[in-house]
Amino acid sequence: MSNYDVVVLGGGPAGLAAALASHGKGMNTLIIEREHRLGGILKQCIHDGFGLVRFKEKLTGPEYAHRFIEQVQAQDIPVLLNTYVVQVDKSEAGFELTVVNRQNGIEKIEAKALIMATGCRERTARQVFINGTRPAGVYTAGTAQHLVNLEGYLPGKKCVILGSGDIGLIMARRLTLEGAQVLGVYEAKSTPSGLSRNIVQCLHDFNIPLHLSTTITRVFGDDRVEAVEIAQVDENMRPIAGTEQVIECDTVILSVGLIPENEIAEMLGIQMDAATRGPVVDQHFMTSVPGVFSCGNSLHVNDLVDYVSESGEIAGASAAQYVRETRVRELVEIKKDNQDFLYVVPQHININTSNQQVILYFRSRDIRENMRVTIKSGDNVLFSRKYVILRPPEMERVRFQLKGDIPAGRPIEITMEPAEDKGVAQ
Amino acid sequence: MKNLICIECPIGCGLQAEKNGEQWIIKGNRCRKGEQFAINELTDPRRSVCSTVKTIFKEVPRLSVRTDGEVPLKSIFEVMEQINRVILERPVHIGEVIIENVCNTGINVIATSDLIYLLEAK
Incomplete structure (x- = not known):
């Protein structure tokens, strides 16, 4: 059996950053990756726009990943590729992992702390209730992206895209560049899910129409997709009778949301947040099970990889801190109004800590203009900022210090209120 | 007046461009990149591939x-x-x-x- 201080599950952007941070703090760190290469989803995200926050450059996914992979290699951080974690048990030292790979078969690995950086998975056709037959030609956007960018196969010639998430928009452009015809992007919601810049550079640039408040209600075809039926939907996303239209196509691409992957977290009985579908964590990204940390898209689905890396770094450094010195946590809940906030991460603050800095991510419930977001413990204001606009597809990141009086037992509150006067964001 | 969305970064500022004689007047941008983007977009739009x-x-x-x-x-x-x-x-x-x-x-x-x-x- 091999022993490590910290084992990182997942070799994507979160896991790479977590491993580098943990290793950097002197921890004997191992990365376990189920695929045969490091980089996670970035391997297939060949478009640019990554790393603007961190590197002030527009990198492609593989380039962004490579910067971290190079460091992992230079620092000789051990990596187990093609390896699955099949079980995690609590042990005297911390955790005992049962892993399986081709070289060693089943083996046990002991870790004092675990970092979960397992990313997220796409919602599939079965999860969005599309009726009709089940022919070939229905792909999730990520599968289509894998086929085009890594394998070099075009999944279809006449495509419709359901959902206006960023990957769907990126794939609309990618399929068009490779010679497929993209007939349209259909979005059941009344506003696009993806970033505005992607609507412009992926759809407008190529005259691909975006149909809002419209969904696919049926798929036709026996062996291969032959057509889809689309219909407009009402405010409750129910199809409106009489608005149906049949569109001939051979491919349906789904970009209908991402779900954090937390099978292993569930195995450990970690407390989950129904809003993020990731673990409930404190500001060190430690879950409800001491010694288990979560970061990246398995913690909550991010829209920028820069913040995925940041959360990995926090988890990595915190795991090292935990291995060095275990303190009893004193958790204070962060209270929010669900009418205002879709979610807030972390959900708790540990006030018994030497690290006073908190990085907090949130999304607003709906589009809100001229809002002031305040974080306070009683009358002690920890953070306050005015936002010109808050949009659910755009995650906000705030940073504040734990200063002044923050008593145990009193929740820290995050609030969103109309800003006093219209003006420039501070 | 032309309305544009800046694609320089994920914020995606809504820009308004107006020509005053030979000079473009750009509003709505939160940084200087936005101004340059709008002018380029209206005169010589470019993209990376x-x-x-x-x-x-x-x-x-x-x-x-x-x-x-x-x-x-x-x-x-x-x-x-x-x-x-x-x-x-x-x-x-x-x-x-x-x-x-x-x-x-x-x-x-x-x-x-x-x-x-x-x-x-x-």
Whole structure:
């Protein structure tokens, strides 16, 4: 059996950053990756726009990943590729992992702390209730992206895209560049899910129409997709009778949301947040099970990889801190109004800590203009900022210090209120 | 007046552009990149192109590439045609030039993955 201080599950952007941070703090760190290469989803995200926050450059996914992979290699951080974690048990030292790979078969690995950086998975056709037959030609956007960018196969010639998430928009452009015809992007919601810049550079640039408040209600075809039926939907996303239209196509691409992957977290009985579908964590990204940390898209689905890396770094450094010195946590809940906030991460603050800095991510419930977001413990204001606009597809990141009086037992509150006067964001 | 959405960063500012004589007046941008973007967009719109090239290596049949600068929006498909003609027969490092001066734009197409790493990481 091999022993490590910290084992990182997942070799994507979160896991790479977590491993580098943990290793950097002197921890004997191992990365376990189920695929045969490091980089996670970035391997297939060949478009640019990554790393603007961190590197002030527009990198492609593989380039962004490579910067971290190079460091992992230079620092000789051990990596187990093609390896699955099949079980995690609590042990005297911390955790005992049962892993399986081709070289060693089943083996046990002991870790004092675990970092979960397992990313997220796409919602599939079965999860969005599309009726009709089940022919070939229905792909999730990520599968289509894998086929085009890594394998070099075009999944279809006449495509419709359901959902206006960023990957769907990126794939609309990618399929068009490779010679497929993209007939349209259909979005059941009344506003696009993806970033505005992607609507412009992926759809407008190529005259691909975006149909809002419209969904696919049926798929036709026996062996291969032959057509889809689309219909407009009402405010409750129910199809409106009489608005149906049949569109001939051979491919349906789904970009209908991402779900954090937390099978292993569930195995450990970690407390989950129904809003993020990731673990409930404190500001060190430690879950409800001491010694288990979560970061990246398995913690909550991010829209920028820069913040995925940041959360990995926090988890990595915190795991090292935990291995060095275990303190009893004193958790204070962060209270929010669900009418205002879709979610807030972390959900708790540990006030018994030497690290006073908190990085907090949130999304607003709906589009809100001229809002002031305040974080306070009683009358002690920890953070306050005015936002010109808050949009659910755009995650906000705030940073504040734990200063002044923050008593145990009193929740820290995050609030969103109309800003006093219209003006420039501070 | 023209309305534009800036694509320089994920914020995506809504821009309003107005011509005052020979000079463009840009509003709505939160940074200086937005102003330049709007002027370029109205006079000479450009984009970077990201794609893949074929390789002869079975384990890595496609290698990701991008233009190392922006090419005119209207020549994107010409650039794609050139990219699709390439069959890479040698292992390259990330950043290596795959096509020089693509379509006479003065812009190169470079590798964005490290084929040497990808071939080793088996």
